[in-house]
Each structure stands twice: as structure tokens, then as C-alpha cells.
Amino acid sequence: MLAVEADRIWKYFGDYPALRGASLEVEKGSCLALLGRNGAGKTTMLRILANLSRPTKGEIKTHVGKNGIGYLGHGIGVYDDLSAMENLLLFGELMGVKDPKQAAIEALDRVGLTRVKDGLAREFSRGMRQRLAVARAFLHRPEILLLDEPFTSLDDRAIAVLQSLLKDALNSGATIVMSTHQIREAMELATHVALLERGKIVHAGPQTQEMLLDPGWLYRTYGEAT
């Protein structure tokens, strides 16, 4: 059963084709690591999947239930001038969470920010801001999670929190599409792997032992010669 389907997606920015007929199929309950060099089109693909951007050509289908999609992009997506609690309350309301206050309290606890729940996001350290962003993305227990390079520039504590949340989400049957450079962290969680090269998906399939043992293998086998 597919959770996300992308059929021959083209996306042009002016003259430049960021995606050139990229197709993806993501099984429900799986965790897809979307790999690729900088400029391969990972962010573009994720934004299209999150409905932030319309493809120039091609179709997207996301089979999502009532909890919807969770998106964690490059920007942390929290308001600097609101407190952690206020941020989560707002997003809880926007996402249609039943009891936003309770959900916010639980989320803050999960990411270890309960002590500073009334502090303004502006005053947080970088790691704390990232944990708040993660709390926001998981707040409404989304059935599909779209994460754009989530491990980049996280501190150790934040990485641990994120991995734990991702594992829990997978165990509850969520589907995850995660673009990443940090191959090791991604490979630990991924069930499937896709390689995006210059706007095209050059390989997609289950994760294998070779990939786990030697992360560069995928690039060498399917990618272009550097």
C-alpha cells in the first residue's frame, strides 16, 4: 500500500529544471532515505510532496489520514518572538490537534524542553531551537513525515531526540521520507533508499547490507563519476 506517489515530476525554476521526470513510490510504514548531492533536487522534491510548490509537470498523490503531513524543512519554522509553549499551541491549533495544550506539554517533554517552555524561542540555543522545531513537526502525530536534511547541524542531544521520535513514529505505522547527507544516521533508520541525481531518480529500492556497511557504495554504483 503506497503512502506517497510521485509520477514523473518536472519542476522548472525559470530555465533551470530542478527535477527532470523524477518518480517515487513510498510504501506505507516505510522510511525512505532520499540521497543526493547538493543541487540534486532533494529540497525541491520534498517541497512538492509537502504541497508547498506545484510541479511544472507530473502528479503527486499522498494517501494520508486525518492526522496529515508533518514537514521539517531547512528553516526551523518556529516564531522567534513566541515562547516554546505558545509556538506549539499555535501549531497545534493549525494542525487540528484535539487538545493542543496537552499535546504541547507532551511534545515539550519528549524533546526535553519542559523546563524552558515559557522562554522565547529567540533566546534558545541552537540545539534547543532545533528540538523545538522537531517538536513542532511531530506535534500532531502525522502519518506522513517529510524531513529535509533533518540531521544537518543538530547537536548530539537533538540527534538522539530526533532518532527516538522517528523510531516511535515508524513503530506507529507512519511513513517517513527523509532527505539527507548524513548517510550513517539515515541508514540506521531507513528501510528504503532512493538516489536523486541532477533531478532524476537513478536508483530506488530497499536498503541493502552493502549500503549499510559502506554508505558511499550507492553513489559509486549508481551515481555519476565525480
Add this chain to the structure above:
Amino acid sequence: MPRGLATAFAIARKDLRTELRTRESINASASFALVILVLFSFAFNLERDEFYAISGGLLWLVYSFAGALIVNRSFSRELPNDCLDVLVASPAPGWAIFLGKAMAAFVLLTIVEAISLPIFGLFYNIHWMDSAGPLVIIILLATWGITIVGAAFSAVIVNVRLRELMLPVLLYPVLIPLLIAAMGSTTALLSGESLTGDNLSYIRQLIGFDAMYTALALYMIEFILVM
């Protein structure tokens, strides 16, 4: 309350909360209004009584300049941290996000207007208290027109180069019919007339403008938010 409307109020509350904490746009806008009021006093060399004839025009020039500063921030405040992405990606309908922002801008502009009005009365010796009731109605109606169109254009050009320069070029021509009605009715009120008879047409004009552009903006904003 229908979900969309609740979302709109949540967004409006958020905008107001952040703005009242930092007071960036209110300060800038109110200061600008004050400067313009002073500047205009040097622009004209009229007798005390003659000021009544230009009172409406003056007031709404000040209000519309202050308004442009406020609405410009409506959507640009979502750019840091990519918050706009999160809003658009959420299940919240586009029109609700937009309506919430327009409402917040409306409240902020009304605050600036409330601050400027007594100063205006002071500098130009205009007794506005006598017609305070109808004056407030005119101000609220016209301010809604400014904020709904302003917020719409703010959304359109949020990602465009030279955003602050483009907004006035787009906004003011569209506001002209609204401002004509606001200026005319304000001058009439401050000169001691009442909003009856011929002067009712001003109210009709304001309501017509507000209704048309509120409907148009709410309907069309989806095209702009996801491109």
C-alpha cells in the same frame, strides 16, 4: 465556530502577540505618521478655519502612508525561519491564513490611527470629538479596505525584489476610490455636516469597496500562496 475562522483568529492573535512584544511596525508607523503630520503643517499656510477644508484629505494621507508600513510586514514577518512554509503546508486553508493576517494588520493600523488622531486634532486645531461616533465608523470601514488590499498585495510580493518599493506602486492606485470616499466623508464630518442625505453615498462607497475586495482577495489568495 467553523474551523477556518478559528484558524484565522489564531493567526491574528499570533501576529498581534508578536507585534505587541516587539512593537517594530507600530513604532515605525506611528513615528512616520507623526513626522508626516508635522511636515504637512509646513506644506500649507492656511488660516485656522481653512484647515477644515483639507482636514479629511490630510488625515487619510497620513493614515494611508502609515498603513502601507503596517501591511508590508503582514507577510514578510513570516519569512524568517521559513514560517510561511509551515503555515502553507499545514491543513489551515489559505484564506484563513490570509484573513488572520488582514485582521491583525487592521487592529495594528487602528491603534496607530487612534494615536495619530488626537495629535492631528492638536496640531491643526480640529475639533473631531463632536463627530466622534460617525468618524469612528468611517475610520473602521476605510481601514478595513486598506488592510485587506494591502495584505493581499503583501502576500503577492513577499518574495519579490524591492518589496517595500513595489507595494506603494501597487497599493495606492487601487485604494484611490476608497480614499476619495474616506477623505470626502471625513472632511464633511469635521466641517460639521452629518452622514445623511448626499453624504450617505460615502458610506455606500466604502462598504462597496470593502465587500468587493474582501471577497476577491479571499477567493484568489490560494493562487498566490502555492506556486
Add this chain to the structure above:
Amino acid sequence: MREKAIWILGLLGALTMIYNLHTVFLNLPDEAMQGAVYRIIFVHVPAAMNADLFYTIALISSILFLVKKNFIYDSIAVSCVEVATMLILVNLVTGSIWGKSQWGIWWAWDLRMTTQLMCFLLYLGYLVVRPAITEATQRATMSAFIAIFAYADIPLVLMAIRLPNVRTQHPGPVLETGQMAPMFLPPFGIGILALFLIASALVLVRLHQETSQREIDSLRRELHAI
């Protein structure tokens, strides 16, 4: 095929215009009250009428772009707006000349001239903002939005300038009373037609330019994609 159409329209328009001007200058008598300068009406009013027509076509085209997402509609819209704005300028200048000769003032805030000035300002925004947007889809979508907002303003402008105590209501010169002697009607009608043909030719030229530009853009895209 399109080149031929442009040539034919342009030629036809030019010939009609010359024929009409010939009639206007040589065959018609001077008018009772205004002397010779009344002849400007045969250009002044047709310019406004054609401008209104092309703005309307631009509106329809803008709506069609938003619905169908085909860029040809965006090209039609911008071509029509540019030509229409040029016609408004002709209208404003001829009106100003007429006013100067009749009443000694270059500008009188009469109802009709004020309306045309408002239109000019409304679409000036359209023309100014467009070049500032580099990405084609964004530019077309935003332009369509602006065009629709501008057009919606026109009925409101018509109402606003008729409000009490507005400058246009002050007793003052009115350029046209709307009544025309029967002998003036044929050259008037031909004047409208002549300008229509010339304006259409110009729109097609501009359209050709836009289409060529898009072809160049798509060739550039092919190049990038290789």
C-alpha cells in the same frame, strides 16, 4: 502566418487611419464652438475605447491563465496591457491638448479624464512589478492577480469620482457631452476601427516577442537539462 497577419493588420490600420485623417482634416468643416481643434476627438475617444477593450481582453486572459496554467494567456495579457496603457497615454495627451486649446489649462479634473488617469496608474503597477519577478510561473501568476485587482477597481473609481465634494464635480470644463452631429459619426466609427487595427497589430508584435522569448527560454532549458 502570424508575420503575415501582423503586416496585413498594420497596413490596413495605417491606411484606414490615413484615410480617416484625410476625411477629418479636409472634408469636415470646423465646428461651431471649438474651431479646428475638435478634430482631436477622432483620436482621443477611440484611443480610450480601444484601451478599455484591450484591458478587458487582458482581464479575460489573466483569468484564463489562472485556470488553465497555459503561458500563452500570460503573453496575451501582458501584450494587451502594454498596448492599452500606451493608448491611455495617447488619450491623456490628446485630452490635455484639447483642454489647453479650449480653456487654457493643461489639465482639468473632469470625470472622463480622471477615470483614464486612474486606469493608467492601476496598470502602471502591473508594468512596474512584472520585470522584478524573474521566475516565469511566479511572474505570470502574480501579474494575473494584479490585473484582476486592477480591473475590479474600475467600477469603484467610476463611482468614487461622482461622490459629492470630489474635485471632478466642481463646475468646470467637460470635454465631451456625448452628443455628436450625425455627419461626424462615420469618421468617428472609422477612427475607432483604425486604432483597433493598429493596436491589434502592435499586440501581435508584442505577442510574437513573448512567444519567441519563451521558445528561447525552453531551448535554454533543454541545454541545462543535457
